[in-house]
Amino acid sequence: MTTQIDPVTTEIIRNAFISIAQDMNATLIRSAYSPIIYEGKDCSVALLDNHGNVLGQSLGLPLFLGNLQVCVQLTAELYGWDHFRPGDVFLMNDSYMTGTHLNDITVFAPIYWHDKLVGFSASRAHWLDVGAKDAGGPMDSSEIYQEGMRWSPTRIYENDKPREDIIELLRRNGRFAFLAIGDMNAQVAAGRTGEARYRGILDRFGYDTVMAARDEIFRQSEQLEREAVQAIPDGVYHAEGYIDNDGLGSQPVPVKMTVTVSGGAMEIDLDGSSPQTRGPVNCGFAQTISAARVAFKLLVNPSRSVDGGTFKTLTIKAPEGSIFRAQEPAACQWYFTPLGLLIDLFVTAMTPAMPEKVAAAHYGDSMVIFLAGVDPRSSLPFLAVEPTPGGWGAYHNGDGQDALINNVNGAFKDLPIEVYESKFPVMIHNYHIRTDSGGAGEFRGGCGLVREYTLGPDGYLSLWFDRSITPAWGLYGGGSGQGPDVQVQVPEQDELHLLKVNVKPIPAGTVVRTHTGGGGGYGNPYMRDPERVRLDVLDGYVSREAAQSQYGVVLTDDFKVDEAATHQLRAQ
DSSP states (O other), X not given: OOOOOOHHHHHHHHHHHHHHHHHHHHHHHHHOOSHHHHTTOOEEEEEEETTSOEEEEOXXXXXXXXXXXXXXXXXXXHHOGGGOOTTOEEEEOOHHHHOXXXXXXXXXXXXXXXXXXXXXXXXXXXXXOOSXXXXXXXXXXXXXXXXXXXXXXXXXXXXXXXXXXXXXXXXXXXXXXXHHHHHHHHHHHHHHHHHHHHHHHHHHHOHHHHHHHHHHHHHHHHHHHHHHHHTSOXXXXXXXXXXXXXXXXXXXXXXXXXXXXXXXXXXXXXXXXXXXXXXXXXXXXXXXXXXXXHHHHHHSSTTSOOOTTTXXXXXXXXXXXXXXXXXXXXXXXTTHHHHHHHHHHHXXXXXXXXXXXXXXXXXXXXXXXXXXXXXXXXXXXXXXXXXXXXXXXXXXXXXXOSSBOOTTTTTOXXXXXXXXXXXXXXXXXXXXXXXXXXXXXXXXXXXXXXXXXXXXXXXXXXXXXXXXXXXXXOBTXXXXXXXXXXXXXXXXXXXXXXXXXXXXXXXXXXXXXXXXXXXXXXXXXXXXXXHXXXXXXXXXXXXXXXXXXXXXXXXXTTSOBOHHHHHHHHHX
């Protein structure tokens, strides 16, 4: 007999699922040992049902959208659903299973209620080091074996007790073992939080009612999504672009996409994209699915939370052995670079069909900087890792966001200057908007940032900056944003301009200035209100020279709009 469920109870339980995931995420962040998690928030959590479908997922990295369920389901495919037992906790990071790089550690545990498997708690967090050939992970790996420990689903807790032999193996295979085990324990704690909260919901409402609510939530999500896709004109849509290179060669790496909309269904096909490369820009198919879901969600019901009924209308295809469906031994350390481009390309491909919902491209890549060495204050090794925000694309009635993290990273944050300088022997002397980096348009692209680091002791620099060949493009006559640049000033030497480098030795006093890209503009720049251009100049987003050359706006010496000169220039 099917349990009937009313709308009010359904909404209470739906929001309870989301709240459980948020509680899990708070536990993980508050308990973590590494700044990249507790400050940067490079993590994601989910509450899953007994089949691994998403009940609730917290704010976190969008790139992991729906990916945690894949980890549970793959484990069940390998070993069977009866492999799980009360008190188990599993750990995995295999790039060809989880899709991401080996630093992203997934920890999940089955949840039992009255001796019945009712769901799973799952989290993923970036561990600072997993034993790669270079601290934190290499920028120049050519096979996955150089990138660190590789774990298939492995039981790390049994009968609610840690397996000390496995945990000792984890401890011995990372450069920052204390942090790694601390972060692992934080993920286990997040899972325990999810378990306790979910059992509380079951105690309150009963299993049948909760499952009936789950089924109704899934049904609603699928119906709303199908209706939204049906509203998109049927057709075949295309887009393509390039990432700069694979980190080892100089050739651009193509990303091609065909989107087919037919009735209430959509297919994203990545045929024509690059075969897997020698350098580390490949990823497992599970992560390609997640990135395609992020792209889809940007345009289709973006305000509704994700659950097991979401993405039923979406099919993703990628050629076997391509950068989006890599096979062993492909290197995967910087897997997310083509995925960020994939998301921008999807939005651009859908421009003819959804002109009022799309935006110009954003700056695109995570723009990662590593600074490493030995901290003279403690005589201990340090590794500072952070992404850098940039500019997002403008849209049909608004400017792009300035200084925002890229689309694959969502809630990820760069470190506050006070935290950075207290944790690492590095000073940050400048952090400001990069003037003129946003693409010109009736609506301006968002601006990137300049962040300046001065290294205290001798150390090492690693960089992964991309999207200089295909910087953020504009739409409907809008200009492209500026691409990235990194200036490295070694004392008493000529300034270097770099985008990618692996563990480059740099002496004390070296200054590194990162310049992230801006977003694309939207519409004809000469249609922008001159007063808005004037305010952009006063705020430092646009230079006086660019106001005249790109927007046709002439400013007087006291920064007022010269209306006659502006009218004449625009008329030309």
